[in-house]
Amino acid sequence: MGEVLIEQIVIYGILFVLCAIMILFYLRSKKVSSKVVEKKVAVAKEEGLFEPVSLHPYIDLNTCIGSAACIADCPEKDILGVVDGKATVINTTHCVGHGACFHGCPVEAISLRIGTEKRGVDLPHINQNFETNMKGIYIAGELGGMGLIKNSVEQGQQAIENIIKSKKKPKENVLDVIIVGAGPAGISASLAAKKYGLSSVTFEQDSLGGTVFTFPRAKIVMTAPMDLPLYGKVKLHNTSKDELLNLWKKVISEHNLEIKENTKVENIFPKEDGTFKIVTKLGDEYICNNVLLSIGRRGSPRKLNVPGEDTAKVAYRLLEPERIHDKKIAVVGGGDSAIETALLLKDNNDVTLSYRKDQFSRLKPKNKKKIADCIVNKTINVIFNTNLTSIDKTSITVKYSDTDTESQIDNDLVYIFAGGELPTAFLQKAGVEISKRFGYIMKKHN
Numbered sequence: 001m002g003e004v005l006i007e008q009i010v011i012y013g014i015l016f017v018l019c020a021i022m023i024l025f026y027l028r029s030k031k032v033s034s035k036v037v038e039k040k041v042a043v044a045k046e047e048g049l050f051e052p053v054s055l056h057p058y059i060d061l062n063t064c065i066g067s068a069a070c071i072a073d074c075p076e077k078d079i080l081g082v083v084d085g086k087a088t089v090i091n092t093t094h095c096v097g098h099g100a101c102f103h104g105c106p107v108e109a110i111s112l113r114i115g116t117e118k119r120g121v122d123l124p125h126i127n128q129n130f131e132t133n134m135k136g137i138y139i140a141g142e143l144g145g146m147g148l149i150k151n152s153v154e155q156g157q158q159a160i161e162n163i164i165k166s167k168k169k170p171k172e173n174v175l176d177v178i179i180v181g182a183g184p185a186g187i188s189a190s191l192a193a194k195k196y197g198l199s200s201v202t203f204e205q206d207s208l209g210g211t212v213f214t215f216p217r218a219k220i221v222m223t224a225p226m227d228l229p230l231y232g233k234v235k236l237h238n239t240s241k242d243e244l245l246n247l248w249k250k251v252i253s254e255h256n257l258e259i260k261e262n263t264k265v266e267n268i269f270p271k272e273d274g275t276f277k278i279v280t281k282l283g284d285e286y287i288c289n290n291v292l293l294s295i296g297r298r299g300s301p302r303k304l305n306v307p308g309e310d311t312a313k314v315a316y317r318l319l320e321p322e323r324i325h326d327k328k329i330a331v332v333g334g335g336d337s338a339i340e341t342a343l344l345l346k347d348n349n350d351v352t353l354s355y356r357k358d359q360f361s362r363l364k365p366k367n368k369k370k371i372a373d374c375i376v377n378k379t380i381n382v383i384f385n386t387n388l389t390s391i392d393k394t395s396i397t398v399k400y401s402d403t404d405t406e407s408q409i410d411n412d413l414v415y416i417f418a419g420g421e422l423p424t425a426f427l428q429k430a431g432v433e434i435s436k437r438f439g440y441i442m443k444k445h446n
Contacts, residue, residue: 030085037081037088044078044091048364052092054121055114055442057101059087063109073104099151112442120436122424129162130155134431136274138163138292141185143423149184149244150226156188156294157229163290164196171275175199175288178278180265182208185294187248190257191229201286202257203278205264205300208248230255264300268430291430295423302418304332308391314414321345328352328410330396332388333417334360339367341415342380352381352409354388354398388416 044050057070057080066085074080078090080101087109089095102110115121123144130138140155163177170176179189182204193200225235231251252259263284268291269277278286301316303309321344331342334355342353353371360368374380386398389406396411424434 070101156185181294
């Protein structure tokens with residue numbers, strides 16, 4: 001009996017030691033992982049990637065249990081990590097706001113917010129039905145703060161359904177709804193309007209797809225299937241922008257939607273009878289009962305208004321850089337977008353970067369170092385103190401502000417990064433109220 005007891009004590013002792021070793025290894029592993037994440041956070045802060053610029057996860061440290069479920073569910077890399085048993089954000093500026101972390105957290109420690117305590121973000125006033133303070137003007141998608149493709153598709157359809165529920169009386173020779181923007185929300189809304197028998201026209205100031213095609217990556221990550229009105233469930237996970245564009249074209253063709261590309265809506269005028277007069281930049285006028293705004297938050301690119309800027313060789317965003325080869329390219333601007341565009345194009349093209357000031361400022365540290373190396377290695381021709389003055393078919397002309405002289409440069413393509421004209425003034429002119437929100441919690445619409 002005594003020997004059996006001793007054997008049991010020995011066995012329990014061995015098990016205890018093994019458990020202790022496993023726990024020590026686990027704790028050591030957690031500590032090492034924590035240190036790795038801490039270093040990533042430090043680098044993100046140094047490179048200006050820690051501070052969020054749009055919709056992002058906010059972690060309640062009093063609730064978080066460090067399960068790492070949010071990290072496992074996030075399809076992006078190094079957006080979230082765990083430090084000392086608590087989740088933390090890392091490269092928050094890279095977050096696309098898909099909300100997978102929010103849904104994956106088992107203790108609801110994550111909320112989705114826009115703006116921070118220090119940096120406010122202008123947001124329009126919209127209610128749970130997507131209607132603004134102006135009765136009959138609705139907003140869905142990125143402009144309202146929720147820019148994920150799936151969310152935007154859902155909101156576009158829901159906004160149309162709420163327009164129907166509003167029971168606003170139809171009028172003769174008046175469109176039921178005009179949709180501004182042909183991104184995911186706008187296309188979904190256009191399909192929903194067709195589905196429910198509403199008369200509609202959709203305007204897109206640029207090309208089909210809206211802000212989806214300003215994404216810097218070739219592949220677009222979607223975390224869940226989406227339901228397109230009249231089309232059904234779409235399962236896209238690691239989809240290229242071209243594949244998504246082909247899907248849009250397919251549904252538009254199949255259902256004969258009226259979408260006017262390269263047509264910018266200049267003004268929305270509310271009328272006394274409750275309708276709206278829509279005026280395009282070309283001067284065309286339309287009357288509608290409701291307006292759905294599904295435009296991006298970036299607004300319109302700011303133009304330099306120089307001769308030749310309206311030619312096909314000029315662009316304000318870089319799409320699919322891997323397809324551009326053996327071109328003489330001019331990039332105009334001195335911010336991170338201009339620098340990153342020049343860096344992406346330099347290996348396969350002859351790139352000239354024109355900047356109006358005598359040196360770069362407020363660049364992310366990584367971009368600052370890379371462009372400095374390019375200047376030394378002469379892989380990018382950087383010309384400071386220059387202003388683009390004209391664009392011709394085979395060249396551009398720049399003027400040097402320090403010498404007041406001009407120079408002509410052979411050229412095939414021009415990319416201009418002079419900032420954007422935010423849609424705030426456009427909205428306010430239509431009567432939509434805008435407020436600056438600090439750390440505003442985004443609530444999911446019904």
